[in-house]
Amino acid sequence: MTIPVAMTVNGKSVSGKVEARTLLVQFLREHLGMTGTHVGCDTSQCGACVVHVDGKSVKSCTMLAVQAEGAKVITIEGLAESAEKLHPMQEAFRENHALQCGFCTPGMVMSAIDMVKRHNYQLDEATVRRELEGNLCRCTGYHNIVKAILAAAPAMKSAGV
Amino acid sequence: MYDFHYHRPKTLADAVGLLKGKDEARPMSGGMTLIPTLKQRLAKPSDVVDLGGIKELAGIKVEGNNVVIGGMTRHADVASSADVKGAIPALAYLAGHIGDPQVRNRGTIGGSIANNDPAADYPGAVVALNATVTTNTGKHTADSFFKGLFETALSDGELVTSVSFPKAEKAAYMKFPNPASRYAMVGVFVAKTAGGVRVAVTGAGPCVFRVKAMEDALAKNFSSDAIKDIKVPADGLNSDIHASAEYRAHLVNVMARRAVDAANK
Numbered sequence: 001m002t003i004p005v006a007m008t009v010n011g012k013s014v015s016g017k018v019e020a021r022t023l024l025v026q027f028l029r030e031h032l033g034m035t036g037t038h039v040g041c042d043t044s045q046c047g048a049c050v051v052h053v054d055g056k057s058v059k060s061c062t063m064l065a066v067q068a069e070g071a072k073v074i075t076i077e078g079l080a081e082s083a084e085k086l087h088p089m090q091e092a093f094r095e096n097h098a099l100q101c102g103f104c105t106p107g108m109v110m111s112a113i114d115m116v117k118r119h120n121y122q123l124d125e126a127t128v129r130r131e132l133e134g135n136l137c138r139c140t141g142y143h144n145i146v147k148a149i150l151a152a153a154p155a156m157k158s159a160g161v
Numbered sequence: 162m163y164d165f166h167y168h169r170p171k172t173l174a175d176a177v178g179l180l181k182g183k184d185e186a187r188p189m190s191g192g193m194t195l196i197p198t199l200k201q202r203l204a205k206p207s208d209v210v211d212l213g214g215i216k217e218l219a220g221i222k223v224e225g226n227n228v229v230i231g232g233m234t235r236h237a238d239v240a241s242s243a244d245v246k247g248a249i250p251a252l253a254y255l256a257g258h259i260g261d262p263q264v265r266n267r268g269t270i271g272g273s274i275a276n277n278d279p280a281a282d283y284p285g286a287v288v289a290l291n292a293t294v295t296t297n298t299g300k301h302t303a304d305s306f307f308k309g310l311f312e313t314a315l316s317d318g319e320l321v322t323s324v325s326f327p328k329a330e331k332a333a334y335m336k337f338p339n340p341a342s343r344y345a346m347v348g349v350f351v352a353k354t355a356g357g358v359r360v361a362v363t364g365a366g367p368c369v370f371r372v373k374a375m376e377d378a379l380a381k382n383f384s385s386d387a388i389k390d391i392k393v394p395a396d397g398l399n400s401d402i403h404a405s406a407e408y409r410a411h412l413v414n415v416m417a418r419r420a421v422d423a424a425n426k
Contacts, residue, residue, distance in 0.1 A: 043197060058267055134260070
């Protein structure tokens with residue numbers, strides 16, 4: 001049985017027909033062809049699939065597409081202003097060498113942006129590490145990710161994003 | 162995941178109507194347990210009734226001496242609520258230490274207590290603070306609500322509408338989280354309210370339980386010294402690859418003392 005679903009993804013209205021059991025991440029990747037959002041563990045542990053739904057970071061592998069009916073969804077593809085101008089968080093990840101294989105990076109960046117905003121652009125190292133509980137990285141050892149997020153917080157504030 | 166019929170009612174009455182008469186229908190609140198369960202094909206509901214569209218079920222208010230939290234209120238909203246932080250800071254702390262930030266943005270108090278996972282955090286607060294659970298059909302006391310492993314007093318089609326927590330004079334929650342899942346290996350909630358002292362333990366056994374000997378000792382002397390020699394027997398406690406029953410029994414005492422110290426700060 002298919003159900004019509006409509007939502008806004010990265011500012012664009014999208015719609016489609018899904019099964020009730022279609023996950024939000026499947027809708028993004030397989031129906032919309034937006035493969036920036038990754039599926040890592042598929043068990044809500046690793047955070048590679050994090051997107052923003054109505055401004056809040058969620059694991060899109062643990063949400064049904066139909067639950068996002070009418071919602072505003074932002075994915076990693078919706079952050080950069082242009083191919084030349086990255087979001088300050090993406091830029092900070094690049095500057096600080098905060099990725100190696102890059103598989104966890106989309107989720108890391110989405111969680112990090114939510115974290116910075118919730119803490120009103122003021123973070124310390126301990127807070128960043130605690131807030132990253134829902135995102136796993138098997139390459140970096142996290143140090144450079146933490147550095148990148150700490151660097152991005154003031155950059156996001158001055159950029160007004 | 163097996164497919165199912167999906168419903169998103171706008172009112173509590175509609176949700177109850179959709180669940181009625183369908184043996185295999187399941188309500189879904191935040192979905193943080195149900196969706197992983199469905200993905201593993203451990204459940205095969207005919208219908209999933211999503212409570213996410215019911216506005217009347219979410220929200221936090223202070224009514225006299227009580228903090229009343231709607232069943233569909235997300236953990237993140239409890240953790241950041243000025244009302245909860247002001248009235249029962251230990252409850253805000255507990256909500257802020259469930260899972261991870263993304264789980265807290267979706268998971269709800271009603272879903273957590275209705276599921277009654279033995280390692281969930283909220284049952285500890287509900288029992289220690291002697292909260293009242295309100296449903297569409299009536300009220301349950303904390304002591305009568307949690308029945309056993311994944312079992313509650315809820316009957317079919319009965320939904321948690323709110324949980325009312327009496328303000329505490331002193332309260333604290335301390336958990337030893339499983340380092341991977343952040344579920345409580347052992348969590349102890351200690352509360353001193355107008356109704357007396359309560360000590361509730363989650364994670365250690367098949368279901369949340371109280372430690373009467375600690376409660377009696379703390380009623381006389383609310384200090385961690387008063388309970389330092391009170392041991393909980395390992396018999397019947399959970400034992401798995403993460404911790405043996407003996408280790409969990411030991412942790413109950415450690416976490417209880419830490420909670421009392423934190424409550425006294």
